[in-house]
Amino acid sequence: MKRTLPLTALFLSSSLILTPSVLAEEVESGATQATSTQTVKVTETTEALTPIPPAIQKTMDRLFTLQPELKKLNIITSGSREGSQLFLVGLSDRPEEEIEKEDMSAYLEFDRNTGDLLSFNIQATAWVSEKLPSRQLAQDTAERFLTEWFGTEGRKQFGKSTRYSDSSSAVRNEDGSIVSWRTRSVEFPLLLNGIPIENKGVRLDVDSFGHITNYSYDLVDVDTTKIPKPDTALPIEEVIKNMTTADSISLNYVKERPRKDSEDTKTKRVLRYDLDNSGYIHAQTGKKVLNTGLKPTETKTVLHPKGQTLVARSEEEVKQLLAKLFDINSATGTVRIDQPIDFPWEKESPYLYYQFYTEDGQVSAYMRTDKKTGQVYSASLLANEEQKKQAARITKEQAFTVARDFLETYADSSTTELELQQEIFEEPEIPSWVDKSKLPEMTDDLKGKYQFDFTKLHQGIPVRDHNYQVDIDKQTGRVVAFSLSASSEKTELPDSRNIVTKEEALATLIKHKTPLELKYIWPWYLDQQAPAPFLIYAWDHSDGFGYVDAITGEYIKEPIEEDE
Numbered sequence: 001m002k003r004t005l006p007l008t009a010l011f012l013s014s015s016l017i018l019t020p021s022v023l024a025e026e027v028e029s030g031a032t033q034a035t036s037t038q039t040v041k042v043t044e045t046t047e048a049l050t051p052i053p054p055a056i057q058k059t060m061d062r063l064f065t066l067q068p069e070l071k072k073l074n075i076i077t078s079g080s081r082e083g084s085q086l087f088l089v090g091l092s093d094r095p096e097e098e099i100e101k102e103d104m105s106a107y108l109e110f111d112r113n114t115g116d117l118l119s120f121n122i123q124a125t126a127w128v129s130e131k132l133p134s135r136q137l138a139q140d141t142a143e144r145f146l147t148e149w150f151g152t153e154g155r156k157q158f159g160k161s162t163r164y165s166d167s168s169s170a171v172r173n174e175d176g177s178i179v180s181w182r183t184r185s186v187e188f189p190l191l192l193n194g195i196p197i198e199n200k201g202v203r204l205d206v207d208s209f210g211h212i213t214n215y216s217y218d219l220v221d222v223d224t225t226k227i228p229k230p231d232t233a234l235p236i237e238e239v240i241k242n243m244t245t246a247d248s249i250s251l252n253y254v255k256e257r258p259r260k261d262s263e264d265t266k267t268k269r270v271l272r273y274d275l276d277n278s279g280y281i282h283a284q285t286g287k288k289v290l291n292t293g294l295k296p297t298e299t300k301t302v303l304h305p306k307g308q309t310l311v312a313r314s315e316e317e318v319k320q321l322l323a324k325l326f327d328i329n330s331a332t333g334t335v336r337i338d339q340p341i342d343f344p345w346e347k348e349s350p351y352l353y354y355q356f357y358t359e360d361g362q363v364s365a366y367m368r369t370d371k372k373t374g375q376v377y378s379a380s381l382l383a384n385e386e387q388k389k390q391a392a393r394i395t396k397e398q399a400f401t402v403a404r405d406f407l408e409t410y411a412d413s414s415t416t417e418l419e420l421q422q423e424i425f426e427e428p429e430i431p432s433w434v435d436k437s438k439l440p441e442m443t444d445d446l447k448g449k450y451q452f453d454f455t456k457l458h459q460g461i462p463v464r465d466h467n468y469q470v471d472i473d474k475q476t477g478r479v480v481a482f483s484l485s486a487s488s489e490k491t492e493l494p495d496s497r498n499i500v501t502k503e504e505a506l507a508t509l510i511k512h513k514t515p516l517e518l519k520y521i522w523p524w525y526l527d528q529q530a531p532a533p534f535l536i537y538a539w540d541h542s543d544g545f546g547y548v549d550a551i552t553g554e555y556i557k558e559p560i561e562e563d564e
Helices: 009-014 054-066 068-072 096-101 135-155 236-243 315-326 385-389 396-410 502-512
Strands: 002-007 074-080 086-092 104-111 117-124 166-172 178-192 195-207 212-216 218-223 249-255 269-275 280-282 294-302 333-338 351-358 364-370 376-382 417-425 449-458 461-473 479-483 516-521 534-539 546-549 555-557
Touching (some): 054 068, 054 104, 054 135, 068 117, 135 178, 135 212, 178 212, 236 280, 236 534, 249 502, 269 461, 280 516, 315 333, 315 351, 315 364, 315 376, 396 461, 396 479, 502 546, 502 555
Parallel strands (some): 195 516
Antiparallel strands (some): 074 086, 086 104, 104 117, 117 212, 249 269, 269 546, 294 417, 333 351, 351 364, 376 479, 417 449, 449 461, 461 479
């Protein structure tokens, strides 16, 4: 038996559209079918538009009933991508030759064969707002649209709303003014056997006026005979026991997240125990799934920091410093200050960003400095693209020595010990469902540089917001990029002596841990997808995260984002 189910927008760009959807033929809220007069008009200035198939036109008319602002727009583009089942429609309130002056535009994607609406995105100048919609407004608006679009029965194929993440976008006008939009995303996971499929379902973006600005939905054919049943899962107690061991707990200094009602604005760092919340456990075997083959390793490095600082307070000083750091001829290039958009609701950026280009366009460089002091926090060089395809002339060990010497010169004077984070690749086992004859030929790493990531240690414990990165060119052995810790606040770190033990912290974490929940995931191996979802266990984070204060042994629940 086969059942048609939607696939998340994650795969929208892959054109994996296989079967018709379960869209309700009519909106059950009582809205009548749109008449031909509601169809979007085609502007006379648009060239060679592909005729809209009747099935797609019918879906568009239904959409315009729920999104009436789209009725007033002109069709600017229509047609299919080559070899794709997608049919695309672009809309604007202006004819094509005046598109840069538009006040509203929209882009719609349909299944060319079935007419199903797969996604739409709307941007309107009249909807500009710096206000983030509340969770309640976003949830109510998204829920109403979902029920109206799929019908009461169709709504039952999705679970309760999740993931109230927010997003922002902005445009800088010619006069330097900035207009911005803010939305909150609501996702409705697809249910299978009453269990949600991870990252699969419908996603809706809602603005502060209650407009639906983005919708995404996809389709896939599912053979339900291959779906593992929930009653085949191991008992939760057994899985929790295997997931909560001494190896799954970590001790770090972490910047504390202050509550909004707190009057104390000073930055604090807490010494905390955290339980590993990542990854999935196969519900039938109890083993981790989706193994990438990357094994994280940490190596401690002792430094004798000289505490030197890099400073550039003007474009000319930036030129000179780039020439010194990266051995480039600054006389043949120009430097300009980049002006990234600062969102109005955020604090003003404390940094200046510089861009450098040679006259021949073959070399570019970037630098980030402190706006007040000119202290340099990061810089990078882009050049010699052809050399990246050549075999390395220096070893990783030689490159590490260069990176360490660089940090010994420019790292913060309090940084006497670092932890190098590396990921060693071990060939993972190829899943049994993969067609090995279709796997691409694997090649050696052709990146032209070695990247080294470091974290400061205090009393042997990582300080997670005090990080460094140094990149070394494989051909020249020179530094081609770096990032120095921009943590200027001198905060006192808690003493790690006389803290609660890892065993005590683990017991507290397990006591307060939210329960595991059953989910389905649909794994990929390179460009091949498993024939059916896997049944897995994952932690339920819908109520937020928590940790154990290593000094007091108290369980601390981190504050969840509040509505503005």
